[in-house]
Amino acid sequence: MLTFKCPLKYLTLYRYTLSRALFKRRIQVMSGSTYMVSLPKDWARLHNLKQHDEVVIEILPDLSLKISPVQSRRSFEKSYTFYLSGLRAYDMIQLVSAYLAGYDEVKINCGRCSADYARSVVRELINKTIGLEIVETSQFEYVVKNVAGDFSIGVDEIILRVFRILKMMLQDLSNALAKEAGRDVYREIAERDSLVDKLTLYGLRVFNKVFMGEILPKDVGFKSFAEVNVYYNILRNLERTVDHVAILARDLGDLDGRLDERVREATLNHINTLADFCDKVMNLYASKSGKDFSSLLNVEYENVKKAEETSRRMIASNPNYFFIYDNLYRVRGYLLDIVELVSDIKYLTQRLQFEEG
Structure with a gap:
């Protein structure tokens, strides 16, 4: 036995x-x-x-059943030991991946690296994430642990926070361009991307725990794995949108005011229409009502397309400014993807209500 x-x-x-x-x-x-x-x-x-x-029985998207002991889901703490290589980019990617995978405790061993290097890596990891804190140190090892838990910020609240940050970044970028602000203003706008990265990593960590079966969809406010997958993709698209706004802010700051006036006007119009579109997409997401959003596509989206076309023609004769058009084009694309995902939520909700009925 x-x-x-x-x-x-x-x-x-x-x-x-x-x-x-x-x-x-x-x-x-x-x-x-x-x-x-x-x-x-x-x-x-x-x-x-x-x-x-007790056991937990889950109905998976393919309608098969998954049975798990209750105690295996609760009070489950994972620990991982990582030996630093001395290659900073590699070490950071590995440590962030461990965080995303749901490890609650990471033991960071110095290996052959100096204590100063290990200390700086640990500090950067803590700055990049939410919840990780140093709980133990020794000459050769740092122990960082998730002390915030995985429910201190709801996934829905994370998405709304990122939406609000994105909206303010677009508005502030427009103001900076209109006032011909200095490099420091653009840099401050771009640096907000670090907060979005922290929120996104925290949200993705929670999503991964659901996908791995450690927690149930209902534990984070969802009714099914299909719904979790949609929200996962909304957060991913938002993160990428913010990335492009941050890149654009840095590049505009590097121009230090040296921008053709006609290009400036076209860019201002393009950013302003995108800010309006972003606001409407955020309200659509926040409503959760599944209301008709045809006016959003007929008015705001068409305004963005017109501004985009004007910007494209302007850039054609000024190829040095192609980075402006390219980043704003991608912002529009990701926002449209989010509109489609919100539509997915509407029909998933309808189907779940039908199944429950």
């Missing part, structure tokens, strides 16, 4: 063998309306389940 005192290598082998097993069960009907099926004994023993213990 298997117990949890057996050597780890045998337990791992047993888990692998069990994960590849197929079990057939006959459906039993109780009281004429309740369908019952028994669980494999080995699976129940592996999870240390006893009589009256």
Whole structure:
């Protein structure tokens, strides 16, 4: 009989063998309306389940069922040890990926790197994320832990915050361009991208925990995995939109006022129409009512397209300013993608209501 005192290598082998097993069960009907099926004994023993213990049954998008022990979802803390390589870009990508994967504790070992290098990497990681704090240090290792939990900021609130930041960035960019502001003003606008990155990483971490089955969609305010996937893509598109506004702000700041007047006017009009469009898309998302948004596509979106065409013709004779058109074109594209995703939410909600009815 298997117990949890057996050597780890045998337990791992047993888990692998069990994960590849197929079990057939006959459906039993109780009281004429309740369908019952028994669980494999080995699976129940592996999870240390006893009589009256609870399991969670999820209906997946393909209508198959996923059964998980309740205790495996709760009080589950993952720890990971990472050895610094000394290549900063590589080390940061790896550590951020561990955060996104849902690790609650990361032990950062200096390896052959200096203590100063390790300290700077840890500081950058903490600045890039929400919830990570240093809980233990030694000569060769830093231990950072997620102390905020994964529900301190709701996913819906994160998306609305990013929307508001994006709207203000576009408005402030327009004001800076109109007043021929200096490089520092543009730089301040661009630096707001770091806050959006922190919010996005936090949201993606929560989404990943849902996708991996650690938490349920209802734990973060959703009714199905399909709905979670739509919101995941909305947040991703918002992040990319902010990236392009930040890039544009930096590049305009580098021009230091050296901008053709006709290009300035065309760019101002383009940014202002995008700011109006962004505001309407944000309101559409926030309403959650599934209301008709044909006016948004007939008016605001068409205004953006007209401004975009004017900008495109202007840039054709001034190729040095192509970066302006390119970034604003991409902003429009991502905002339109979000409109389509909001439409997806509307029909998913309708279908779920129909299924529940």
